[in-house]
Amino acid sequence: MTPLPVPGGVTAARGFSAAGVSCGVKKTGPDLALVVSDRLASAAGLFTTNRATAAPVLVSREHLRASEGHARALVANSGCANACTGPAGLEAARLMAAETARAVGCEVEHVLVASTGVIGVQLDTRKIGTGIIGAAGALHRDGHAEAARAIMTTDPWPKEHAVRVETPLGAFVVGGMAKGSGMIEPRMATMLGFLTTDAAVPPGRLRRALTDAAEDTFNAITVDGECSTNDSVFALANGMSGVALDERGDEDFVEALRGVCRELALGIVRGGEGATKLVTVRVTGAVSYADAKAAARAIANSPLVKTAVHGGDPNWGRLVAVAGRSGSAFEVGRARVGIGPVVLFADGRPFDERAPEAARQLTGREVTLAVDLGTGGPHEATMWTCDLSADYVRINAEYRT
Amino acid sequence: MTPLPVPGGVTAARGFSAAGVSCGVKKTGPDLALVVSDRLASAAGLFTTNRATAAPVLVSREHLRASEGHARALVANSGCANACTGPAGLEAARLMAAETARAVGCEVEHVLVASTGVIGVQLDTRKIGTGIIGAAGALHRDGHAEAARAIMTTDPWPKEHAVRVETPLGAFVVGGMAKGSGMIEPRMATMLGFLTTDAAVPPGRLRRALTDAAEDTFNAITVDGECSTNDSVFALANGMSGVALDERGDEDFVEALRGVCRELALGIVRGGEGATKLVTVRVTGAVSYADAKAAARAIANSPLVKTAVHGGDPNWGRLVAVAGRSGSAFEVGRARVGIGPVVLFADGRPFDERAPEAARQLTGREVTLAVDLGTGGPHEATMWTCDLSADYVRINAEYRT
Numbered sequence: 001m002t003p004l005p006v007p008g009g010v011t012a013a014r015g016f017s018a019a020g021v022s023c024g025v026k027k028t029g030p031d032l033a034l035v036v037s038d039r040l041a042s043a044a045g046l047f048t049t050n051r052a053t054a055a056p057v058l059v060s061r062e063h064l065r066a067s068e069g070h071a072r073a074l075v076a077n078s079g080c081a082n083a084c085t086g087p088a089g090l091e092a093a094r095l096m097a098a099e100t101a102r103a104v105g106c107e108v109e110h111v112l113v114a115s116t117g118v119i120g121v122q123l124d125t126r127k128i129g130t131g132i133i134g135a136a137g138a139l140h141r142d143g144h145a146e147a148a149r150a151i152m153t154t155d156p157w158p159k160e161h162a163v164r165v166e167t168p169l170g171a172f173v174v175g176g177m178a179k180g181s182g183m184i185e186p187r188m189a190t191m192l193g194f195l196t197t198d199a200a201v202p203p204g205r206l207r208r209a210l211t212d213a214a215e216d217t218f219n220a221i222t223v224d225g226e227c228s229t230n231d232s233v234f235a236l237a238n239g240m241s242g243v244a245l246d247e248r249g250d251e252d253f254v255e256a257l258r259g260v261c262r263e264l265a266l267g268i269v270r271g272g273e274g275a276t277k278l279v280t281v282r283v284t285g286a287v288s289y290a291d292a293k294a295a296a297r298a299i300a301n302s303p304l305v306k307t308a309v310h311g312g313d314p315n316w317g318r319l320v321a322v323a324g325r326s327g328s329a330f331e332v333g334r335a336r337v338g339i340g341p342v343v344l345f346a347d348g349r350p351f352d353e354r355a356p357e358a359a360r361q362l363t364g365r366e367v368t369l370a371v372d373l374g375t376g377g378p379h380e381a382t383m384w385t386c387d388l389s390a391d392y393v394r395i396n397a398e399y400r401t
Numbered sequence: 402m403t404p405l406p407v408p409g410g411v412t413a414a415r416g417f418s419a420a421g422v423s424c425g426v427k428k429t430g431p432d433l434a435l436v437v438s439d440r441l442a443s444a445a446g447l448f449t450t451n452r453a454t455a456a457p458v459l460v461s462r463e464h465l466r467a468s469e470g471h472a473r474a475l476v477a478n479s480g481c482a483n484a485c486t487g488p489a490g491l492e493a494a495r496l497m498a499a500e501t502a503r504a505v506g507c508e509v510e511h512v513l514v515a516s517t518g519v520i521g522v523q524l525d526t527r528k529i530g531t532g533i534i535g536a537a538g539a540l541h542r543d544g545h546a547e548a549a550r551a552i553m554t555t556d557p558w559p560k561e562h563a564v565r566v567e568t569p570l571g572a573f574v575v576g577g578m579a580k581g582s583g584m585i586e587p588r589m590a591t592m593l594g595f596l597t598t599d600a601a602v603p604p605g606r607l608r609r610a611l612t613d614a615a616e617d618t619f620n621a622i623t624v625d626g627e628c629s630t631n632d633s634v635f636a637l638a639n640g641m642s643g644v645a646l647d648e649r650g651d652e653d654f655v656e657a658l659r660g661v662c663r664e665l666a667l668g669i670v671r672g673g674e675g676a677t678k679l680v681t682v683r684v685t686g687a688v689s690y691a692d693a694k695a696a697a698r699a700i701a702n703s704p705l706v707k708t709a710v711h712g713g714d715p716n717w718g719r720l721v722a723v724a725g726r727s728g729s730a731f732e733v734g735r736a737r738v739g740i741g742p743v744v745l746f747a748d749g750r751p752f753d754e755r756a757p758e759a760a761r762q763l764t765g766r767e768v769t770l771a772v773d774l775g776t777g778g779p780h781e782a783t784m785w786t787c788d789l790s791a792d793y794v795r796i797n798a799e800y801r802t
Contacts, residue, residue, distance in 0.1 A: 048726075051724075051725040084749075085751075086749030118718065119722060120751045224705065302626075303793070303797070307793070312798075320521070320630075321451060321453055324452040324630060325449075325450070329452075332485060345485065348487030348488070350522075392708070393708050396705055
């Protein structure tokens, strides 16, 4: 069955509650989110491949290993990434988990932690501790919106999505929330993403489903080509719908999970730093999937492509140039480049008379760039990115000042 | 002997003349450059690794092969890259060489051609032909400055340099000119660069010397991570100083050539699109040279690092994050990060009290970012880049409009 969107974000699934509070790590606004499952849930996590791994990532990995893929609570703060903070930072992340375990009433290894914000600043554990106690007291079935706000940094809006799936085995819900919005080019997992479901999914299968769903959602977006120190996506499955999925249901589950991940991932791109447009980069005619994705990634990260899109310039030559330098097999004489449905270059010849039509395509909030690599190969890949504006520069030149 | 700077750019060496004229390919200003050696010279070329290779690159490669590394003339136009122009573009590049051979009075395979400008537009061969005849009539010993202007696109100023070297075998001169200024991250050669010398250097040795000199000059700069379709560096050695170099002199020659290439390369970075600062990225403590260069390249291309430098923010956390995602071996607990001489992070601990001092380092026109990868390895590498400003976005959002 097609998953149907429902309200409720990360608490849409049965048996999950959440809260978001202000504890003073950020100068203003909510900065601590707590998500709790009523009963022990299967849990899976995907983490950054950055070698400067942040302390909360190390602790969450440890806990998933110790608990053999189970968790009760997710706790996350914004305003401080707790990255590059050495042994003191690791201690702070452990304390954050211990405080949460105490407040929620669970084992410490059943707590997963995440942080986002400025790198290289120590986490104020006193403030975090007070925040955790406050959040535990404020937990409620409808706390998703506050939680989604509390994990934001430079995000212009919160990212939430949930779907309900009817299957022959019964109905279940998959929901989630995420934050962006700079240092975004997840290579393995991404940013912060929190998924919940009331389907019953064993930990190993949950991990495979999350990996599958992330590949063409969180791992297919980029704002600025920067893989962060803190990227983490977590999924909790508490089984409280009473629906235990067999192989057939598993496919429904992955599809629902992918749908939620995609909405959250696209939300991150739409809300990318300085972004004014969502850009879909579609690469076809590649000799392998890896080649297709490498070319799509190169185009999605090209400052010349992203500034041209920002300026509404149908500059297809830049698309050819980037495809050519991407390292992927590329036959310029048989390549094809289009903006939306408008083909601007094919069989070695430009169609410049179509430039005004292509320019009109670029005036919308959503733009598709289509590049066929001309090898005759059957492989294809899609990446999503945003345009590069002067606001990106302003936001990042002034981030800490 | 230390090479001494001398005036004269690409015509500083004996037996070279040049001219730059307007032929109307660009809307305004000079757009055709011609450089001629009085006698047949050894010639070498390095070219883009972009698979969407432009027509003039294909023709120059062909000519270097046919002539076994000899040339009399270099001809280059700005305003049109003659890239993605198919068979008609190849024909145009051949015509450009043939017109030059006729005007100069040499074999067509002794002409090397280059183009720079917009991709995907056919070259107007009638205008180019008229320009070549005009330039051949205007050739003079002091034409270097006009030629250097005629190859500019968005460059804010021309790039020229020349040095004189005294050796036990006699004195010779190495000079050159280059253009930038966007689509700059040469991987094999670069942009357009033209080097001349009156030393006598056989073609094979000239090629090795040029490859050597380019590795830590043209191949160590980046403005925006974009390897162009037209990157070409040429060197001509006509022997008219009477100095024929043996092994000892060869070292002097490579050093002089590297010095000229470095000045031109740094000039390109200083004049990068929207650039306000020259940024030297120095990576040490790597397990291999490849790792050192990969980390330096990742930092030099990071939009978050480049915007922080632009904003004067000593945000060392971004340097750690980029080093961590670069793929190079990296030990965050033993890494060291500094801005100029100010160490901001070492042994896993930040020195935030030094931030004001580091911020002062960032106010200058030249900035050094130093990152030790903490592996204890002996390898190091340097890349040069510029900051990322809102002007880069403006220039590239409006390039064709």
